[in-house]
Amino acid sequence: MSNNSGSLTQLALQKFKKNFWGVLSFWLIVxxxxxxxxxxxxxxxxxxxxxxMHLSIHSKSPGFKVTLLCFPSELDIEQSFLSQFFYGKLKTDTEIPITNYKIEKQELVYTEYASDGLIGVDKSISISRFPSNDYTAFIKEKTFVFGTDKYGRDLLSRVLVGSRISFFIGFIAVFISLVIGIIMGSIAGYYGGKIDTLIMWFINVTWSIPTLxxxxxxxxxxxxxxxxVFIAVGLTMWVEVARVVxxxxxxxxxxxxxxxxxALGFNDFRIITKHILPNIMAPIIVISAxxxxxxxxxxxxxxxxxxxxxxxMSSWGAMIKDHYNYIILGKPYLALIPGFxxxxxxxxxxxxGNALRDALDVKT
Known part of the structure; x- marks a missing residue:
């Protein structure tokens, strides 16, 4: 029996590998x-x-380049590697976009960036503010590949960081919906009678309420x-799983x-979890996708x-909200990039999901 199960799994995997769009989607998701x-x-x-944020360079087009002057902070904040990896770096330095700079009497004189053809304000800072008087290490040219948003933030970085919410909400919401949906659907389907009627009434009431x-x-x-948000979305998606189960x-x-x-005397919990659920996972996998x-x-x-x-916090939906009015202001990419x-x-x-449905279809 296990060999037959294994052969069916291998057959489904082979069918999935032949589906070009399914394989492409899989690697894209990865x-x-x-x-x-x-x-x-x-x-x-x-x-x-x-x-x-750099308000002076807000709403710049993709590929925009500017020179940034970084003022080192005197605050010494310790942050672990894991904290930087998961939550980003706590930056206390100040970055200012500039157009040009020069050295006069041990002072760094710079001109702040000003858009729309305006001339920026000239300011100066003592070179002694920089470690070892090496100011060159704190002046760099930066390219904004996707341009900047209305607050002058790097749009590419916001898109990359915003992918976390849109990607992980799928896993967490689907996990919550699977746990609740499988439990409720299993109890209703296996025992039937009044229990089934009660659970189905609750499912129908929940289903009748608009999801949003x-x-x-x-x-x-x-x-x-x-x-x-993760919990709220998960608590609204379990009804579909429950009905299928x-x-x-x-x-x-x-x-x-x-x-x-x-007949062998197995209890209901074992029958449901060990015998029935493994044999009905195909439609559950498809609906999860x-x-x-x-x-x-x-x-x-x-x-x-x-x-x-x-x-x-960066989110693709919030980025569209912040910039949807820019579509008619000649800068539609600010909303179209996160939308895309x-x-x-x-x-x-x-x-x-379509590829898994075809691969797990026993009729084909």
Whole structure:
């Protein structure tokens, strides 16, 4: 029996490998996952939430270059490597965009950057402010690959860091929905009767409430924040899983292997977890892939409405909210870049869901 199960698994894997769009989506999701994990390592701006602002260079086009003068801070903040890796670097230095500089009487005289053809203000600072009087190490030219947002922050860094929320909300929300949905669906489908009626009534009531309104209500009850959004989205997606699991168990519990397990004296928990659930995982896997995409869209909608991830935390939905009016102001890329990222990630999950459905279909 185990050999047959193994052969079916190998057959499904071979069918999946032949699906070009499924394989492409898989590697795309893996790539985005790696980017989200190592966001602060690869982002040009590795400050916390990529929140280094330069208001004088706001809303600049992709490829914009400017010289930055960094004023070293006298504060000595200790931060562990893991803290920098997961939350970004605590930066106390001050960066100022400049157009030119020169040395006069042991002072660094610089001209602040001013846009729209204006002339910046000339200011000076003593060279002794810099360690070992080496000011050259604190003057660098920076290229903003995706340009800057309306606050002068590096748009590329914000997109990379923002991928964390959009990517991980899928995993956490789907995990919550699977735990609740499988438990509720298993109990309803296996025992039937009044228990099934009660659970289905609760499922139908939950299903009748618009998803976005339910998420808003849960978010307002739990408060605005990072984890609250994850929990709220997960608590609204379990009904679909529960209905699928219930229907599959109603069909599976009449099979001969379930009857044999009951005859051997196995308890209900073992029959459900060891015998029935492993045989109905195919449709659950497919619906989980679809729920990944739905969770990403819901989170983006919540962030767009202002009740998702809160500033200065970076989120693709919040980035669209901040810059959607720039579409008619001649700088549509500020909203289109995060929107395009959402579209790619959602499409990847939908395509991999379709590929898994075809690969796990026993009829083909």
């Amino acid at each position: 790539s985005i996952g790696l980017v989200s994990v190592f966001a602060y390592v690869i982002a040009p701006d590795n400050s916390q939430n990529a929140n280094q 309104l339910l998420v808003i209500a849960i978010t307002l009850a739990l408060g605005k924040g990072f984890w609250q 219930r229907g599959q168990i109603i069909s599976a519990k009449e099979m001969q292997y379930v009857t044999a397990a009951k 679809a729920n990944f995409a739905a969770a990403i869209l819901i989170e983006s909608g919540l962030s767009f409405l202002g009740i998702g991830a809160q500033p200065p 990222c959402i579209m790619i990630l959602v499409m990847a999950f939908m395509l991999i």
